[in-house]
Amino acid sequence: MAIDFKGRVAIVTGAGGGLGRQHALALAARGAKVLVNDLGGAVDGSGATVGAAQAVVDEIHAAGGEALANGASVTDFAAVQGMVQQAVDAWGRVDILVNNAGILRDKSFGKMDMDDFRLVVDVHLMGAAHCCKAVWAHMVAQQYGRIVMTTSSTGLYGNFGQANYGAAKLAQVGLMQTLAIEGAKHGIHVNALAPTAATRMTEGLMPEEVLAALKPEAVVPAMLVLAHESAPTRTILCAGAGTFEAAHVTLTQGVHLGIGPDVPEQLAARLAEVTDRTGEQVPQSGAAQGTNEVRLARR
Numbered sequence: 001m002a003i004d005f006k007g008r009v010a011i012v013t014g015a016g017g018g019l020g021r022q023h024a025l026a027l028a029a030r031g032a033k034v035l036v037n038d039l040g041g042a043v044d045g046s047g048a049t050v051g052a053a054q055a056v057v058d059e060i061h062a063a064g065g066e067a068l069a070n071g072a073s074v075t076d077f078a079a080v081q082g083m084v085q086q087a088v089d090a091w092g093r094v095d096i097l098v099n100n101a102g103i104l105r106d107k108s109f110g111k112m113d114m115d116d117f118r119l120v121v122d123v124h125l126m127g128a129a130h131c132c133k134a135v136w137a138h139m140v141a142q143q144y145g146r147i148v149m150t151t152s153s154t155g156l157y158g159n160f161g162q163a164n165y166g167a168a169k170l171a172q173v174g175l176m177q178t179l180a181i182e183g184a185k186h187g188i189h190v191n192a193l194a195p196t197a198a199t200r201m202t203e204g205l206m207p208e209e210v211l212a213a214l215k216p217e218a219v220v221p222a223m224l225v226l227a228h229e230s231a232p233t234r235t236i237l238c239a240g241a242g243t244f245e246a247a248h249v250t251l252t253q254g255v256h257l258g259i260g261p262d263v264p265e266q267l268a269a270r271l272a273e274v275t276d277r278t279g280e281q282v283p284q285s286g287a288a289q290g291t292n293e294v295r296l297a298r299r
Contacts, residue, residue, distance in 0.1 A: 003224050006031035009091045010227070011084065013037045013074055013131060014101030016052025019150075019197050019216040023098050024056055026220045027227070028065035032096065035087040036060070037070040043104055074101045074127030077134070084134040094135050096227045098148045099128040099172070102165075109163040117164040124168035125175070132179060136188075145188035148226045149176045151236065153194055156247050173236060173249070180234040181285055189233035191226040194247060195219040196240025218242045250280040251289060256296035 010027045014020040016038025028034045036056045040049035050071035060067040068090055072079035087094050103123050105116035128149055139145030154162045155169025173192050180190040197219050198211035222239035225231060238245040255273045257266050267274070283289065 001230065003228050004031055005096075005228070008032045008095040009035070009087055009093050010096035010098065011035045011037060011087055011094060011131070011135070012098040012100055013127070014039075015056055015098075016040055017056075019195055019219060020098075020100040021056050022216045022220050023100060023223050024067070025059060025063075026224060027096070027098075028060040028067055029063065030224070033066045033091050034060060035068050035070055035083065035090075037072060037074075037083055037101070039073045039101070040071060074099075074130055075122050077130045080127075080130040081134045084131075084138065088138060093142055094138050095142075095144060096146045096148075097131055097135050098150070098223060098227065099131055100150045101127050102150065104162075104165060106161045106165070108161050112163065117167075120164035121168045121171070124165070125171045128172050129175060132175070139183070139188050140186045143187045144229075145183065145186070146227045146229070146231055147176075147179065147183075147188065147190040148223055149173070149190070149192040151176075151192040151194045153196065153238065156194060156236070176236075177234060177249075177286075184233065189231045191231060191233060192236045193219070193222055193226060194236060194238040195222075196238075213241045215241075248282045250277070251283050251292065252277055252280045254292060254296060256293075256299065258297075 005027055008031070010032045012020055012024045012027065012034060015024040015036045020038065024034050024036050036053045038053040040052045050069055053069040053071055057067040057069045068086060070083045070086060072083045074080055084094060101123060103120060105120050107116065132147060135145065149172040151172050152165065152169040153159070154166040155173065158166055176190050176192045183190055196214055197216040198214040218241055219239040222237045222244055226235065226237060236247040238247055252275060255270055257263050257270070281288065
């Protein structure tokens with residue numbers, strides 16, 4: 001089966017360079033009309049220029065594709081709504097949203113300024129929420145949509161000096177889980193991509209030989225699969241250096257201990273049983289936890 005996007009309209013945020021640029025170029029190369037969004041700021045979010053987005057648009061045009069540039073900040077909901085309307089006015093619909101915009105303000109939590117924590121969460125989490133909200137009614141009306149969140153191994157597993165980034169990235173997974181449930185009846189599939197790629201955001205964080213193996217292009221196939229009409233939903237794909245994995249949020253079988261004054265001591269003594277991953281499940285919704293707890297209590 002060919003992964004084809006002819007007739008589809010895509011919005012890619014943070015697409016003026018790095019991974020976002022590769023996403024935009026790949027979607028356009030496979031037939032999509034692409035709105036290339038980028039604030040044009042520095043890695044820490046300072047500054048702004050539409051030049052980066054326009055340069056990618058020029059690349060797409062030179063290759064025979066169709067694209068538009070947009071310089072909205074994803075933190076500005078009104079501007080994001082205008083961005084979506086720009087795509088709708090030009091092409092009549094929005095089929096794909098790739099939430100890729102992001103910044104870094106790394107520092108150990110003890111030394112981190114809370115303004116830096118808040119800004120990173122604002123860009124990654126609220127930026128994704130703004131974009132999803134702005135496209136949602138359009139996707140519901142057309143009974144079709146594909147949304148790709150960009151999460152991170154930092155959010156899934158942690159990383160020193162990135163408490164703000166990790167919190168925001170795992171929050172995107174939580175947003176993905178619920179939007180996938182709510183979007184199912186409207187043909188809207190929502191997934192998350194956890195990339196490992198050498199971009200300006202990872203410069204200085206890894207050895208040069210490692211960065212050389214982590215070309216952004218190697219992540220793009222995972223995005224294309226998650227953005228395609230054949231995409232799954234509620235899937236977390238990890239990708240880097242041409243390797244692909246899946247991450248899952250699971251629930252163990254658990255142990256019923258009841259209610260009583262010595263339950264804390266019982267739990268401490270049997271914690272290894274509680275955390276035993278044998279027979280764990282990937283819940284289809286948050287209700288699975290309560291269902292499992294009541295089931296064990298009624299045995």
